[in-house]
Amino acid sequence: MTPPSIAHEVLGAVFAVDTDNTPPRLSVLLWERAQDPARGTWSLPGGVLSPDEDLKSSMRRHLAEKVDLREVAHLEQLAVFSDPHRIPGPRTLASTYLGLVRPDSLNHPDAQLPADTRWHRLDDLPPMSFDHAAIVALARTRLAAKLSYTNIAFALAPTEFSMSTLSDVYGAALGYPVDSTNLLRILSRRGVVAATGTVGRTGRSGGRPPALYRFAENGLRVTDEFATLRPPP
């Protein structure tokens, strides 16, 4: 019994926060379809899975090929979208990913986007293709949840930052302001951020120059596994 052929694609909701804008906003990388079906709507980057790669490699490859994005600081599986009629044409499952990009990598001169590709603020999305809006929503929910109990912000923040910048990043990702004072306390107690010892430049309208910090690790770590029902010490 040979199984019927079902195509398989990967799709990535790649987020970034532009810390140069005021106030910074969470954005997602989209490209505009020039052909039917769904011409003119905006899609998540992705493509079909090749025979010899696993899903994560496939996702990285498509991000590099389709939207010329090579520096993804974090990439994790979201879910499989499997409605038989989720897109027109032959049946296609979509394995979806959440990707995060540091603002550093956006300003590199060699980080040019293709002409059909653009960052879109999550609070002002264009018409989206197929079920892609639902994927973005799921990714955002996942990100917000993980900000609370992991160090996932390492993949959204610049490598060095002041605490008010970091607080802006959290605010953009969560959608509400975060007190930078308490944020520092929380993240230092958990060993997530550490001071570099250096200070940054003061802003355009004066003010004390900020101490600079960096994330202690460059991979995802769960810092607060149990909200309650903690195991005995």
Add this chain to the structure above:
Amino acid sequence: MTPPSIAHEVLGAVFAVDTDNTPPRLSVLLWERAQDPARGTWSLPGGVLSPDEDLKSSMRRHLAEKVDLREVAHLEQLAVFSDPHRIPGPRTLASTYLGLVRPDSLNHPDAQLPADTRWHRLDDLPPMSFDHAAIVALARTRLAAKLSYTNIAFALAPTEFSMSTLSDVYGAALGYPVDSTNLLRILSRRGVVAATGTVGRTGRSGGRPPALYRFAENGLRVTDEFATLRPPP
């Protein structure tokens, strides 16, 4: 560019706690392979995806067909396992599920298991096929995490229960004892459990008869979304 055919299977790690045993343990439903490859090892139930069903329906269908299990109180996606060589033979992706079964449905007379199928305690697993042990481990981790911030235990507990029974269920799933006193406080403040007003029978060695409770809802609900970085009220 027609994509090469890649097979797709669903696999379910279905857990239950037998509250009649002392102490109760978390178990997973497995069947033993009678044929090569991997003859004699134990596998998760599942099978190939049919053209017109989505993944969740497929999972339910295979649980009913393969191990005659019809009452699954909760079913959620875990992850896709996509290593090109995860199993011998043609390349096959596995979409994996966490399933939970109430002890009530296990004792129904019409809930007979096939001859090759058995519940196995998680702390005493037999040799497992392929990457199935990793899937079970992932399912257990997910379950433990969700016990802490959702009402997911509704799918592991009998419909009516004393708090010490419920505390045993949590203890079995988490792997360490849970104080039933505090558990009641936590779950009632969140509106997860409610007293039925009835009392159960006292145990075999005496003791005060317990008040009975039930879960307020029969679907998953997140009760404590933010471990920290809560939104302003």
Add this chain to the structure above:
DNA sequence: GCAAAAGTGTTCGGAATACACCCATGA
């Protein structure tokens, strides 16, 4: 009455929020 199990109440500590106050800089 005694053992066993369930339920109630209290104390303790940890952690997050809010906010007042102090410090360092540029103009």
Add this chain to the structure above:
DNA sequence: TCATGGGTGTATTCCGAACACTTTTGC
């Protein structure tokens, strides 16, 4: 020296863990 933003300290509140004590049953 003043406005601006960053940093430090503190009071409050909440919540979960631990544990002692009381209640209700069977034998």
